[in-house]
Amino acid sequence: MTTHWNDLKNTDVILHCGSNSVENHPVSARWLNKAHENGAKWIVVDPRYTRTAELADIYCRIRSGTDIAFYGGMINYILQHNMWQRDYVLNYTNATYLLEPEFEFDIENGLWSGYNETTGKYDTASWHYQTEEVIEASTTSGTFAWASEPGVPEFTPPAFTKPKTDPTLKDEMCVLNQMKKHYSRYDLETVSAITGADVETLELVYKEYGKTGKKNKKTGEYDKNGVILYALGQTQHSYGAQNIRCMGIIQLLLGNVGVPGGGVAALRGKPNVQGATDMCMMPTDMAGYLQWPNTTDKKSIRAWCESQTYSAGYYTNKPKFLVSFLKEFFGENAQLENDYGYDWLPKVPSGVDFTISSTFEQMAAGIIKGYFCWGMNPAHSTGNTKNCRDQLAQLDWLVDSEWHPTTTTEFWLAPDMNPKEINTTVYFLPAALIYEKPGTILNSGRWLQYRYQAVEPYDQSKTDFEMCDLLWKELVKLYEEEGGTNPDPILNTKWDYYVDGKIDPRPVSWAMNGYRPGSSDLENAKPDLCKNFTELKADGSTACAIWIYSGHYNNSEAPLDPSAQPIGSRIKDDPSGLGLYPKWAYAWPMNRRILYNRAASDINGKPWTASKKLNEWHEDTKAWDRVDVPDWAAGTVGAENGENPPDNKAFFMTWEQNGRLESYGMADGPLPEHFEPFESPTENILNGSQCNPMMRTDFWGNKNYERVTRDGDDFSSLSSNRGDAEEFPYVATTYSITEHWQTGSQTGSCPALTEAIPTQWLEISEELAKELGLTYGDKARVWNSRGDIIVDTLITKRMKPLTINGKTVHQVGLTHHFGFKGEYSFSYSDGSLGYEGNSGLTNDLTPNVGDPNTGIPEYKAFLVNIEKA
Amino acid sequence: MAKATDKAIYFDSSLCTDCKGCQVACKCWNNLPSPIGVNENQNKATAENPYIGSYQNPPDLNSMTRLIMRCNEVETPDLQKGVGLVFSRRSCKHCTDAGCVRVCPPGALYHDEETGFVAVDQSKCIGCHYCATACPYDVPRFYGEKRFIEKCTGCVDRVQNGLKPACVTTCQPGALDFGQRSEMVKKALGRVEVLKARGYKDACAYGINEMDGLHVISVYKYGLDVHQEVKEPKLSAIVPLSEVAKPLSAVGIAAVVAALGISFINGRKYDIGDFRYDEVTGVQTKHGEFYEQFDPAEIKAGEEQEPVHEISRRFNGDKRKGGK
Incomplete structure (x- = not known):
């Protein structure tokens, strides 16, 4: 979230799109209800x-x-009706930037300029800005003065390519003009035909939400803010990342980013989903959203620094975070002479996909022979679980760490598997639950908190860090005794997270916070902790495992007492009344509660709304009045020459320091464009490509939709095995409910929760139920080209058929919390109800195709057929 | 009428998200189990017992469940949304003129002085089921072999210790509240006006005057019918009759009921709060003691097992590490 949970109460318009936060993030309702009561x-x-x-x-x-x-319809509506917030957009976004003259979208084939026939991917050069002038970086003074200091690895800081702009917006290559042109095709009638929503409702929504960009005529303030809440309903599509881009664009157009009650609210399910993302969940990520070394532009430390460092904005500091990371990773072994051990880090092969769907394809190809599954349940949760089971059966060994055996641990028990033919050895490591271990936890609002252990782990189960430690020691021992092909990375790694000889999360917190190794005595629990990441250096004098967390555990006086650290703070003061609670937990980065809060004030530093002040510039005293921790001027406000006066640099995490309405950073296009899902009941009427041309269809084979269709490949040869609308006429989507959490490995073991919702169902309209002859109490068989399951039916007035491109289309919903495994409740697989051989896993139906930027499978839109069971 | 000092639970259906946190918190605080036989929770959807097709489960109150969230659907042609998902809280409403209290022979049911809630002294309950007959809301449950009354007590044990009822404490969206009854009534009336202005023309408050004033004040967004609420609750005709019979002898009734009980459910054991009671031997044991004696080999094949045995054995008898 660019904002945080409590801030939802400050909003004037709440827009849920692709999220169901009241059900899946129940506590959100507390703050949303407050906003609603205040008139939102x-x-x-x-x-x-x-x-x-x-x-x-x-x-x-x-x-x-x-x-x-x-969303395209909304962008068009906002632009056509001049609802965008002019003062914000012209100053704080790239609206006035000129794009390269080659920038173009080809409606005929659905491709953007720069498509490379050979690689099947985009060359993004034509999506960049025209250059006004190139300013070489200096290492003797200014931003990069530190780069010439002793100890800093050698690299040439990037030159600043000053973009050409046209503040009058007359040039047709202005980003805003290109957007106007692109989205003019998204008129209400077209959007209605595609989405099935009627024109009146669409207009009502667009109008209501568009109001958040308008000036209050009486007060002259831009006093309305809107927040968009999204979750898996947006990400789990073959163009999920572009869905999120849409929100970013709308929020920038309406001046809703950085202000109280605004923002793009990514709702993370399990608290530590945010933590996992921060900690490099994506295969090409390094902790803190840095990039992991690869075989092309990041193959050496110099290459990394030169390709990753920005020419302006806060990411000019990236080498400091990298070197500090390496100092933590390899400790004393990381020295300037050996590039701080950079070459010991494994390099991710460039252009190869290692996301989850690819993992199972690699098992199929015999590349992956052993699999560590730690705190996840892919045989229940991944797209196309039938394929997942088949591939797990190809493994030599599978290690599963969970608090009790799950669908994955016992995949061989699935009714359609034959254990006699499976040679996979499965090791089960009983794991301690969250209440049985101390450590840090992080919520969607980026708030870090320390949690204490409530009870001892049950029986022989162990905490994750204990298991890691045992595994680590055993590995090191083997390398020490037997050598091996490449022992250096293992043997040079620093591993000293012990207190009184026992593995402990507190030294891990020191590492995450950052410290000065030269003046620290870690063995005796005396770290010299950094105040925050502004103290990190690229000369090897600081160590920090994840720079964004720096500051959460910075009290060197009491390094063993989490309650004396910012992360342990539980003071409920809220001096601003805006729900910032600055002393409750710690929000990364820098305890900043609302990201991009410079944008909460106008170009002169005056808040858009007096009652929603996050900062204000006082011209008389030449100083900022700060309510939230400021995020401009690289967090060094009040530096040697006094405070930085207000300017237009409101988004300091981009090198432009402006928000990107158009972005060259995406794999599948600089502006979001509508495509149909992998399986769709209708034709794409907006452009010539049915699906996202870059959609990943064959992860390990590295082929996207465009390549597969162009090469004339048959989709049925892929494990995703596409079905068509004639055979499978109904649109299905999957979803979660309040009572259960995902695969149910925890909630399914709570009797009261299993009682509250004891079964898996098909949510279906009265109209379709009638057509299919289904009535209350019936079970339904739901199948497609991948799977076949039996579920209860939930016939409801809340589902309705839609008219799509002139034809009636029915959609249904499927929950996914139960399967053939279950403590108290499972699908009808035991044959007692006559449905033998049915895995009961909804994800047997979902396709393993995914978004080109993230690899997330398309769980949320696919085709099925249905009959009475 | 309810006393000026009385307290009340407030339920606002328009802020409720049907998360069922209250339903589960009630079970946790009051040590009420849930069925844990394999697929026992699942409604098997036979012709007699069809799957109800909603988010509601269990279908109604039972001896293990003092509070459920009801879920209903309604078409709302007057509103933009066109359809409504209706949440209602079903539990004891704590009447001022409480039929159950009036008919209870041994005085097991009583009005809590401080709050006005109808509380239960289970040690006095004789299992006569009079209260169930007297209740206009069909709340008290005995369910099968269980002899003693199971119903919401307003968590008087918590209230006496300065806490709010468990359901209220757990409610995140702010749909439940607890406080001075007069305050809760005021709050409810205010909310009704807000909802009417939003277009919910049938919105109403409930519990202000019913049964001389309930101690659960509800705001119903869609009106009484859709929220499946009793429109004009009345004391059952049995109440005045039982009041005549009451002085005769609570003990006598107890004897009769006990005898009936034996004939119905010969040789079975009951689970009562922390105690087990064997009707044949008359032996009363504490859970822990019992489960230490419990030998699974004693269970005959095919004999249906009481789920409560199972859950208690798991959590009490088990020699596990931790739990400190």
Whole structure:
């Protein structure tokens, strides 16, 4: 989230699109209800009328997978009706930047300029800005003065390519003009035909939300803010990342980023999903959203520094974070002479996909022979679980660390598997639950908190860090005794997270916070902790495992007492009244509660709304009045020459220091464009490509949709095995409910929760139920080209057929919390109800195709057929 | 009428998200188990017992469940949304003129002085089921072999110690509240006006005057019908009759009921709070003691097992590390 949970109460318009936060993030309702009571309008856009929709004022039903059409319509509406916040957009975004003259979208084939026939991917040069002038970086003074200091690895800081702009917006290559042109095709009628929402509802939603960009005529303030809440309903599409881009664009156009009650609110499910993302969940990431070394532009420390360091903005500091990371990774072994051990880090092969779907393809190809599965349950949760089971059966060994055996641990027990033919050795490591171990936890609002152990781990189960430690010691021993092909990375790694000889999360916190090794005595628990990441250096004098967390544990006086650290603080003061609670837990980065808060004030430093002040420039005293921790001027406000006066640099994490309406950073296009899901009931009427041309269809084979169709490949040869609308006429989407968490490995073991919702169901409209002859109490068989399951039916008035491109289309919803494994409840697989051989896993139906930027599979829109079981 | 000092639980259906936190918190605080036989929770959807097709489960209150969230659907052609998902809280409403208290022969049911809640002294309950017959809301449950009354007590044990009822404490969206009854009534009336202004024309408050004033004040967004609420609750005709019979002898009734009990469920054991009671031997044992004696080999094949045995054995009898 660019904002945080409590801030939701400050909003004026709530827009849920692709999230159901009242059900899946129940505590959000507390803050949303407060906003609603204060007069906020509440809009829910969803294929299903959810419990969140029940609390809202306006409900807009759309076909699953048509979010970009919906958002594109909104962008068009905002631009056509001049609802965008002029002062914000012209100053703080790249609206006035000129794009390269070659920038173009080809409606005929659905491809952007720069498509490379040979690689099947985009060359993004034409998506860049025109250059006004190139300013070489200096290492003797200014931003990069530190780069010439002793100890800093040698690299040439990047030159600043000053973009050409046209503040009058007359040039047709202006980003804003290109957007106007691109989205002019998204008129209300077209959007209605694609999404199935009627024109009146669409207009109502666009108007209501668009109001957040308008000036209050009476007060002259831009006093309305809107927040967009999204979750898996947006990400789990073959263009999920572009869905999120849409929100970014809309929020920038309406001046809703950086202000109280605004923002793009990514709702993370399990608290530590945010933590896992921070800690490099993506295969090409390094902790803190840095990039992991690869075989091309990051193959050496010099290459890394030169390709990753920005020419302006806060990411000019990236080498400091890299070297500090390496100092933590390899300790004393990391020296300037050996490039701080950079070459010991494994290099991710460039251009190869290592996301989860690819993992199972690599098992199929015999590349992966052993699999560590730690705190996840892919045989239940991945796209196309039938394929997952088949591939797990190819493994030599599988290690599963969980608090009790799950679907993955016992994949060979699935009704369609034959254990006699499976030679995979499965090792089960009983793991301690969250309440049985101390450590840090992080929520969607980036708040870090220390949690104490409540009870001892049950029986022989161990905490994750204990297991890691045992494994680590055993590995090191083997390398020491037997050598091996490449022992250096292992033997040079620093591993000293012990207190009184026992593995302990507190030294890990010192590492995450950062410290000065020269003046620290870690063995005797005396770290010299850094105040925050502004103290990190590229000369090897600081160590820090994850720079964004720096500052969360910085009290060197009491390094063993989490309660004496910012992360342990539980003071409920809220001096601003805006719900910032600056002394409750610690928000990364720098305890900043609202990201990009410079944008909460105008170009002169005056808050857009007096009552929602996060900062204000006082011209008389030449000083800022700060309510939240400021995020401009690299966090060094009040430096030697006094404070930095207000300017237009409101987004200091980009090198432009402006928000990107258009972005050259995406794999599949500089502006979001509508495509149909992998499996769709209709034709794409907006451009010539049915699906996202860059959609990953064959992860390990590194082929996207465009390549597969162009090469004339048959989709049925892929494990995702595409079905068509004639055979499978119904649109299906999957979802979670309040009572259960994902694969149910925890909630399914709580009797009261299993009682509250004891079964898996098909949510279906009265209309479709009638057509299929289904009535209350019936079970339904739901199948497609990948799977076949039996579920209960939930016939409801809340689902309705839609008219899509002139034809009636039915959509259904499927929960995914139960399967053939279960403590108290499982699917009808035991044959007692006559459905033998049924895995009961909804994800047997979902396709293993995914977004080209993230690899997330398309769980949220696919085709099925249904009959009475 | 309810006393000026009385307290009340407030339920606002328009802020409720049906997360069922209250339903689960009630079970946790009051040590109420859930069925844990394999797939026992699942409604098997037979012709007699169809799957109800909603988010509601269990279907109604039972001897293990004092509070459920009800879920209903309604078409709302007057509103933009066109459809509504209706959440209602079903539990004891704590009447001022409480039929159950009036008919209870041994005085097991009583009005808590401080709050006005209808509380239960289970040690006095004789299992006569009079209260169930007298209740206009069909709340008290005995369920099968269980002899003693199971119903919401307003968590008087918590309230006496300065806490709010468990359901209220756990409610995140702010749909539940607890406080002076007069305050809760005021709050409810205010909310009704807000909801009406939002277009919910049938919105109403409930519990202000019913049964001389309930101690659960509800705001119903869609009106009484859709929220499945009793429109004009009345004391059952049995109440005045039982009041005549009451002085005769609570003990006598107890004897009769006990005898009936034996004939119905010969040789079975009951689980009562922390105690087990064997009706044949008359032996009362504490859970822990019992489960230490418990030998699974004693269970005959095919004999249906009481789920409560199972859960208690797991959590009490088990010699596990931790739990400190």
